[in-house]
Every structure is written in C-alpha cells, then in structure tokens.
Amino acid sequence: MTATDKEKKRWISLYVENDVGVLAKISGLFSGKSYNLLSLTVGETEDPTVSRMTISLVGDDKTFEQIKKQLNRSVEVIKVLDFTDLPIHKKEILFIKLHSLRKDETEEVFRSAAVFGITVSDYDKSSVILESVQTESENDEVLRYYKKYFSSRMEAVRGGSVAIESVSRSDR
Amino acid sequence: MKIKGTQLFVKALIEEGVDTLFAYPGGMAIDLFDALYGETSFRVVLPRHEQGLVHAADGYARATGKTGVCLVTSGPGATNLVTGIATANYDSVPLVCFTGQVPTHLIGNDAFQEVDIVGICRSICKYAVTVRRREDLGRIIKEAFYIARTGKPGPVLVDFPKDIQQALGSDEYPQEVSIRGYKPSTGVHMGQLKKAVGMLENAKRPLFLLGGGVNIAGANEAMTRLAEQLQVPVVTTIMGKGAIPTDHPLFIGNMGMHGNVASNTAVSECDLLVSIGTRFNDRITGKISEFAKNAKIVHIDIDAASISRNIVVDVPIVADAKEAIEKMAEIAVAPKHMGDWLERLQKCRAEKPVAMDGSGAMSPQDIILAVNECFQEAIVTTDVGQNQMWTAQFLQLKGKSKLITSGGLGTMGYGLPAAIGAKLGRPEMPVVCISGDGGFQMNEQELATAVCEELPVVICILNNSYLGNVRQWQEMFYGGKYSCTCLRKRRSCGAWCSNPNAECPPYLPDFVKLAESYGIEGIRVTAREQIRPALERARQTTDRPTLIEFIIERETNILPMVPGGNALSDMVTEYKKEGK
Numbered sequence: 001m002t003a004t005d006k007e008k009k010r011w012i013s014l015y016v017e018n019d020v021g022v023l024a025k026i027s028g029l030f031s032g033k034s035y036n037l038l039s040l041t042v043g044e045t046e047d048p049t050v051s052r053m054t055i056s057l058v059g060d061d062k063t064f065e066q067i068k069k070q071l072n073r074s075v076e077v078i079k080v081l082d083f084t085d086l087p088i089h090k091k092e093i094l095f096i097k098l099h100s101l102r103k104d105e106t107e108e109v110f111r112s113a114a115v116f117g118i119t120v121s122d123y124d125k126s127s128v129i130l131e132s133v134q135t136e137s138e139n140d141e142v143l144r145y146y147k148k149y150f151s152s153r154m155e156a157v158r159g160g161s162v163a164i165e166s167v168s169r170s171d172r
Numbered sequence: 173m174k175i176k177g178t179q180l181f182v183k184a185l186i187e188e189g190v191d192t193l194f195a196y197p198g199g200m201a202i203d204l205f206d207a208l209y210g211e212t213s214f215r216v217v218l219p220r221h222e223q224g225l226v227h228a229a230d231g232y233a234r235a236t237g238k239t240g241v242c243l244v245t246s247g248p249g250a251t252n253l254v255t256g257i258a259t260a261n262y263d264s265v266p267l268v269c270f271t272g273q274v275p276t277h278l279i280g281n282d283a284f285q286e287v288d289i290v291g292i293c294r295s296i297c298k299y300a301v302t303v304r305r306r307e308d309l310g311r312i313i314k315e316a317f318y319i320a321r322t323g324k325p326g327p328v329l330v331d332f333p334k335d336i337q338q339a340l341g342s343d344e345y346p347q348e349v350s351i352r353g354y355k356p357s358t359g360v361h362m363g364q365l366k367k368a369v370g371m372l373e374n375a376k377r378p379l380f381l382l383g384g385g386v387n388i389a390g391a392n393e394a395m396t397r398l399a400e401q402l403q404v405p406v407v408t409t410i411m412g413k414g415a416i417p418t419d420h421p422l423f424i425g426n427m428g429m430h431g432n433v434a435s436n437t438a439v440s441e442c443d444l445l446v447s448i449g450t451r452f453n454d455r456i457t458g459k460i461s462e463f464a465k466n467a468k469i470v471h472i473d474i475d476a477a478s479i480s481r482n483i484v485v486d487v488p489i490v491a492d493a494k495e496a497i498e499k500m501a502e503i504a505v506a507p508k509h510m511g512d513w514l515e516r517l518q519k520c521r522a523e524k525p526v527a528m529d530g531s532g533a534m535s536p537q538d539i540i541l542a543v544n545e546c547f548q549e550a551i552v553t554t555d556v557g558q559n560q561m562w563t564a565q566f567l568q569l570k571g572k573s574k575l576i577t578s579g580g581l582g583t584m585g586y587g588l589p590a591a592i593g594a595k596l597g598r599p600e601m602p603v604v605c606i607s608g609d610g611g612f613q614m615n616e617q618e619l620a621t622a623v624c625e626e627l628p629v630v631i632c633i634l635n636n637s638y639l640g641n642v643r644q645w646q647e648m649f650y651g652g653k654y655s656c657t658c659l660r661k662r663r664s665c666g667a668w669c670s671n672p673n674a675e676c677p678p679y680l681p682d683f684v685k686l687a688e689s690y691g692i693e694g695i696r697v698t699a700r701e702q703i704r705p706a707l708e709r710a711r712q713t714t715d716r717p718t719l720i721e722f723i724i725e726r727e728t729n730i731l732p733m734v735p736g737g738n739a740l741s742d743m744v745t746e747y748k749k750e751g752k
Contacts, residue, residue: 017353020302025294032295040486062445062480075299075319 007060009038011083011090011164014053014071014101019043022076026053027165029074035059035067039136039160054090056136083163090163094132094139094144100153101126116142136161174340177309178207184313186213190241192596197287198245200272203337204453214403216597217625219473222249223268224589224618226256226269231590233265234576235551236597238255239321242269244301247285250331251292251297257327262580263411265573268316275335275657276304276575277393290331296733298326302331306341323356323476360491360499361702368446368470368487369504375444377467377513378404381427384579385409385449385473391494395448396420398501403510405517407435409450410560411579424517428456429734430561433522436740440462449493452482453580454736462739467507497500518594523747526565526732532725536634538720540566543632544603546707549573550602551594555587555611557641559634560652561730562627563606572601584615588631593619595627604713609635609679609721610659620688630710631719636726637672637679644729647749665741672726683705687719693720701720 016022023042030037038056045079059067064084071080083090096110109128113120122129132142143156177185181204185193192215197205208216219225222244229240240260244253250271258266267429274283279302290300301317303312316328372378386395399406399599407427408415416423427435436458439445447465450456457463462484471478472493473483479488481543489496504750528537540563543552552567553576554560560577569575576594578586591605624630660676661669687694693713695706697720710718732745 020296020304021290021300028295062484066477066481073475073477075351129310144256 003013004031007058007163009084010057010059010064010086011088011161011163012053012055012057012068013081013083013165014055014077015045015079015081016051017076017078018049018051019076022051023085025074025076028072029070029138030067035063035071038068041160042161043162044163054161058162063068084163087169088163089166089169090141090161091133092159094134094158096130096132096143096154096156097127098130098146098150098154099127101128101150112145116145117161118142173343175343176203176207177204177256177303177306177332177337177339177341180206180309180341180343180345181313181332181723183343184310184345185241185437188239188313188317192218192232192237192261193241193243194218194593195243195385196225196230196245196249198247198249198272198562200246200274200334201243201249202609203334204243204270204272204296204332215596217621218619219589221615222252223256223585224592224615224621226267227259227589228265228524228581228593228596228618228621229269230256230260230265230586231553231576232597233267233593234259234263234590235574235594235601236475238316238597239266239478239559241269242267242595243271245272245285245720246274247287248542249285250289251287253329254292254296255581257293257329259581259583260327261296261298261577263384263578264325264581265327265444266320267327268313269327269329269333270327271339273302273331275496276333277335279333287321289331293329297329300329300331303336306339309336311391312343314346314349315351319351319354325352336685339547342583344357348494357476357490358492358495359487362499364487364489364497365496366503368489369466369500370403370404370486370543371444371470371504372446372507375507376443376509376511377442378446378510379438379442379467380404380406381439381445381447382406382412382415383448383450385407385493386412386415386497387449388437388476388575389449389493390473392416392495394494394497394501397688398497398504401501402506403514404446404507405438405514406430407438408664409453409456409579410564410575410577412450413536413564413567413575413690414573415572418568419570420516421518424521426564427740429458429736430565430732431740432521432526432565433524433743434517434733436734436743437520438517440466440739440741442730444466444468446511448472448497449474451475451478458734458738458740458742460677462741477551486555489672515659517721522532527727528731530599533698534703534722534724535726536562537566538700539634539703540606542703542707543606544568544608546704546711547604550604551576551591552596552606553587553590553594554605555575555607556582556584557608557611557639558730559587559608559640560610560643560730561604562634565730573742584611587611589618589621591629591631592625592627595622595629596625603627604630604632606632606634609633609637609683610639610641613681616686619692619719620685621719623690625716626715629717630707631717633683633719633721635679635683635721635722636728637676638723638726640728641730643727647727647729647734648733648744648747652749683719683721692716692718694721696721696723
C-alpha cells in the first residue's frame with residue numbers, strides 16, 4: 001500500500017440548507033455510493049436556515065476526495081470543510097445507565113466517575129446515570145471500562161461527535 | 173394581483189420560453205390542466221404513457237439544447253417518470269419535471285396516489301424539491317430551470333401539492349436566481365490549460381478523446397477547428413460521436429467496448445490523452461489498469477466529481493468544454509514530434525474497418541449505410557442494444573446531424589419517444605428512429621402520439637426476434653444458452669432452446685399490421701434492394717410516421733468487441749458460432 005491509498009479516519013464539517021430531506025440526501029449519498037460512514041450528527045446553527053453536520057468516516061485519499069466532490073455538487077450543500085488535519089475541538093456525549101447495583105458498587109461508580117471526569121447526572125438506590133462529554137476515543141475507553149464490570153446491567157447511548165475549528169488551542 | 177398557483181405555473185413556463193410541454197393528466201394534476209386549457213403560448217403534447225412522456229421530453233431537449241418540461245400526476249404518474257429521469261441524469265439532459273402531489277395536509281397519510289417521489293428520485297436527479305408554501309412557488313420554479321440547464325445539465329423534479337396549486341398568492345415570477353449552495357463553475361484555469369498545451373506540443377502520440385460533453389456544450393465546430401489546427405487525431409465515445417464530423421480525416425472512430433480497432437489501438441498506444449467531456453465509464457475504459465497505460469492524461473470536464481474518479485489523471489481541468497476548447501485554440505501549438513502517428517492510425521482505420529458479413533440477404537450495416545445515403549442530415553435516435561451499437565458504428569454524422577441515444581443508463585424503450593420529442597423540437601430536420609424489436613415494444617404505444625401530433629418520423633425496427641445483445645453475450649460467454657432472449661419462444665417450444673430455425677413459432681406482433689392499426693404505413697423489408705425504396709417512401713411521407721420492419725438474420729453479432737473486463741487492446745474481432 002502506498003501512502004495515498006491508506007485508509008484512515010476523516011472528519012468533515014458540512015453546512016447544509018436546513019430543509020426537509022437534506023439529511024436523507026446526504027445519508028443517501030453515502031449509502032448509494034457505498035461510502036463507509038462512521039458517525040453523522042446534525043443540528044441547527046446560529047442561522048436557523050442553515051444546519052451543520054459533523055461527519056466521520058473511514059476511507060482512502062481517493063475515495064475521500066470523491067466524497068467531498070459529491071457533497072460539494074449537491075445543491076443543498078452550502079460548504080464542505082475538511083477537518084481531518086486541522087486543529088479542532090470535537091466532543092461527543094455518552095450516557096451510561098447502570099442498574100441493579102449493590103451499595104458498594106454504587107459507591108465504586110461514583111469514585112470512578114470522578115476519576116474519569118464524567119458526571120453522575122441521576123441516581124437512585126440501585127441505578128446510576130453517567131454523562132460523559134469527551135472525545136470519541138475517550139468515550140470508547142469509558143464504555144470499555146464499565147462494560148468490563150457491568151456488561152449485563154448497563155445500557156449506553158452515544159451521540160456522535162460534533163466538531164468546530166480551534167481558535168488558539170488545538171485537539172481538545 | 174393574487175393568482176392561483178396553477179396560474180403562476182403557466183406564467184412561469186411562458187417566461188422561461190417553454191414552447192412544448194409534455195403532459196399527462198390525473199387527479200392531483202387536474203387543476204394544472206384546467207389552467208392549461210386553451211393556452212396558446214406553448215404546445216401541450218399528450219403521450220400515451222409517462223415513461224414515453226419523459227423520454228420524449230428528453231429527446232426534445234437533446235435535439236434542441238433547450239430544457240424539456242414534463243407535467244404528470246402524483247403516485248403512478250410520478251413513478252412512471254423514474255426511468256426517464258435516471259436516463260436524463262446519466263446523459264446530462266436538462267429536464268424540469270413537475271409532479272402533482274396530494275395536498276400538503278395529507279402528505280404522509282398514505283393518501284390515494286401518494287408517493288414520496290422526491291425521496292424516490294433524490295439519487296437519480298440533479299435536484300428534487302417539494303413546494304410546501306405558495307409563496308415559494310415562483311422561486312422554486314425559477315431555480316428548477318436554472319439548476320437544470322446550468323453547469324452539468326440534468327433533470328430537476330418539482331413536486332407540486334394540490335393545495336399549493338389552488339392557493340392564491342403573488343403573481344410575481346422572479347427574474348434572478350441566487351442559490352448559496354449551487355455555483356456552477358465558470359472560466360478555465362489558464363495555468364492548468366497551459367500545462368496541457370505544453371504537453372501537447374511535446375507529445376509524440378497525442379490523441380483527443382471526446383465525450384458527450386463536447387456535444388452538449390455545442391463545441392463541435394470549435395473542436396473541429398482545434399483538431400485541424402493541431403493535426404491531432406480524434407476518437408470519441410458513443411455519446412461524443414459527432415463531436416467532429418465522422419468523415420473527417422482526423423476522426424479515427426468510436427472507441428470502447430464496440431469501438432473500431434484503430435480507435436482502441438490509438439488509446440492503448442498514445443502517449444498523451446486529452447479527454448474532454450467524458451467520465452471514463454467502464455464501457456469506455458475496459459480494464460482500468462491497462463487503459464491508456466503509456467499516456468499522460470489531461471481531463472477537461474465541467475463536473476469536478478468526474479475527474480480522477482475512475483482514471484487518475486495528470487492534468488485535471490474543471491471547465492465547460494466549449495470554453496476550454498476555444499481557450500486552448502488560442503494558445504496551442506501543433507505537436508512537433510508526431511512522426512507518422514496520424515498516418516499509422518489512418519492506415520489502421522482503413523485496413524481494419526468495422527465491417528459486417530455481407531453474404532446474407534441484408535445486414536444491419538446495409539441498413540445504416542442506406543440511412544446515411546438517404547438522409548444527408550438527420551437526427552437519429554436509437555433504442556438500446558445491438559441496434560444502438562450498429563448505429564454507433566456505421567452512422568455518419570456531419571453538418572447538423574445528431575445522434576440521440578441512451579448512453580449511460582442504456583434504457584430500452586427510449587428510441588421511439590425520443591424521436592417524437594426530437595421531431596417536435598426540430599420539425600425542419602428529418603428524424604429517424606433505429607430500434608430493435610424488443611426495445612420498440614417497450615414503448616410502442618407512443619405510435620399514437622406520433623400520429624396525433626402528425627410527426628413524420630421514420631421508424632426502423634431491426635427485427636431479429638431476439639433480445640439480441642444479451643443473446644450475443646449468451647452465445648459468446650454463456651455456452652449458447654439462450655435464456656429468455658428469444659421473442660418467438662412459446663410455451664409449446666418446451667425446453668430451453670439455443671437453435672433458432674425455420675420451424676420457430678411466428679413473431680408477435682405483426683409490426684406491419686400494428687402500423688396499419690394506427691393508420692400509418694408499415695413496410696416489411698427482407699432484402700438489401702428493398703432498403704432504399706422503403707426509406708425513400710418514408711422520407712416522402714410528411715404528415716405521419718412510417719414504420720419499416722427490417723427482418724435481419726437472427727444470430728448476428730456486434731463486432732469487434734472488448735469483452736467486459738478485458739483491456740481495450742484485447743478485442744474479439746472475429747467470432748464463429750460452434751458448429752457453423
């Protein structure tokens with residue numbers, strides 16, 4: 001494999017029209033052309049007529065170039081930004097609900113949450129909800145940790161990353 | 173002044189200069205048709221099926237260079253457009269398709285004749301949109317026409333709910349368009365162009381490869397001048413055929429799967445390939461790793477996404493073909509070291525022409541050559557399959573002549589309706605439709621449209637009683653097992669057959685009788701000497717179509733052929749059926 005056909009993880013920030021069907025158009029483009037989409041988040045921006053998507057995917061240089069071109073030629077797409085090699089801030093939200101916990105386990109979860117820098121956002125005698133706003137890979141680690149001990153007593157949901165270009169600090 | 177949505181629709185078509193509307197009514201379009209009643213600013217044509225309708229609009233657009241406009245109802249009316257929209261999308265044909273839709277408050281309720289046509293068409297058109305507010309209607313129609321015809325042209329779908337049709341609103345139709353996400357590229361990057369020109373000057377074996385983009389841009393004359401100025405040989409794709417006149421000494425031929433030997437050799441041996449307006453489709457390249465292996469490649473295309481997708485190129489230039497060609501002509505210098513490159517290709521072209529076996533009663537070559545002689549200038553449409561390839565191989569294109577064919581999607585049933593649209597758009601030009609017996613039957617109902625609109629199109633059906641192209645593949649690559657390709661096969665034939673003979677059941681339908689049932693002349697031609705008289709007779713008919721059925725040999729193949737996946741240099745030029 002040469003350097004140019006190496007598959008790696010890429011990030012795109014996409015400005016699109018905030019209209020019905022635009023999400024379907026973009027996701028359909030990925031599925032229709034067999035592009036490998038990892039995550040896609042979308043939400044309104046400071047301008048209510050514009051939505052912004054953060055897309056992560058895995059692909060080689062050639063495929064990635066083609067994806068950017070295909071996105072660019074869509075009438076609904078206003079701007080395509082390639083965040084792959086730029087200093088950016090990106091965060092993802094992850095909720096983990098643990099249940100059927102013994103008292104000592106609950107205490108253990110509180111301690112671990114403090115160490116991992118995640119918030120306990122809700123709890124009762126035997127259940128805890130953890131809220132982790134971190135990078136995707138940090139969330140991977142958090143998830144791996146709790147799965148190790150509570151795999152049959154947990155549910156998790158994560159939101160996919162949102163990203164914005166850095167001002168002074170990079171890669172947060 | 174307040175007017176209804178339907179009235180603004182009619183006003184918009186007039187302002188856009190529409191002269192022909194292809195329209196089929198239905199429940200969710202009835203208000204629109206009410207507004208069209210008595211309208212004299214443009215012609216409203218009623219085809220007999222929405223698929224025929226959209227192909228006719230497509231043929232009209234390709235023949236005139238204008239935007240084809242369709243109006244159909246919701247549900248099945250809309251879904252019947254799908255194949256035609258995809259056809260137009262693949263070949264970059266500007267269409268604006270209006271579909272009626274159930275009232276906005278019913279959308280999503282599985283109402284009668286409701287389908288999400290915007291969702292269905294999203295991946296096969298340039299843009300699709302539902303009008304959700306009456307105040308957006310004018311802007312959306314304006315944008316639809318703008319998007320369809322600018323940049324790389326393509327079909328746009330406007331879904332038009334019934335309550336929006338009926339709602340009162342402003343009578344203003346905007347003059348200007350501003351779409352922040354759509355800015356078609358203009359101009360040419362001169363730095364890149366100079367690079368290409370420098371490479372041309374120093375190339376030993378340069379070659380122009382021209383695709384449909386040259387024809388769409390109307391760059392034929394500019395391209396011919398450029399080729400002459402540089403004395404660089406030219407090959408074309410099927411969509412690019414006619415980019416320079418086919419009898420021009422610099423024209424080596426069509427290349428690709430059924431191209432001639434000289435053209436495919438030229439591509440394989442050139443050291444500089446300047447390709448304009450083609451997307452390097454698999455039918456063109458053959459085996460990618462062997463394609464133009466010895467060449468640097470310059471690629472000029474209006475669509476950035478077409479560049480370096482299938483073939484990685486050395487000099488990409490995003491530009492309109494005509495603009496790029498004209499700019500190139502200003503600065504280009506003839507290659508200095510071509511040696512006998514051109515003569516070698518011309519010699520190869522002469523020594524290895526595409527030629528069919530002439531020993532039988534009549535070959536497809538005889539028919540197309542007779543069309544060439546009979547119609548000095550004509551618009552020729554084809555269906556898809558062998559009829560299309562033979563036409564691409566033997567048709568002469570010069571002057572105002574044009575070939576209209578479904579190149580990208582390969583849509584059977586395209587030929588007849590496209591001919592109808594072409595004749596409506598260019599009544600002064602003779603229009604000939606070359607079809608096969610299979611494809612013709614996919615839209616034969618459009619004979620009624622041709623008769624009702626008094627269109628003297630010349631319909632040539634090459635009848636081999638087979639779905640001939642697939643049969644050819646079955647013969648060459650699938651052991652001669654003619655699975656579901658014989659159109660004479662009946663239940664009584666029993667087991668699968670691979671050997672047509674005189675005992676086969678008669679063909680259905682009888683095309684001559686079919687023609688007669690539409691009140692037009694049907695002529696059956698079975699021998700070479702009957703071809704010209706039949707074509708002459710059709711040419712002299714001026715108020716209705718003529719149908720000519722040519723009974724050709726059943727198992728005739730298109731050759732040469734680059735089998736799928738082979739390199740262009742690896743062509744089959746001769747083939748004999750086992751046991752023959």
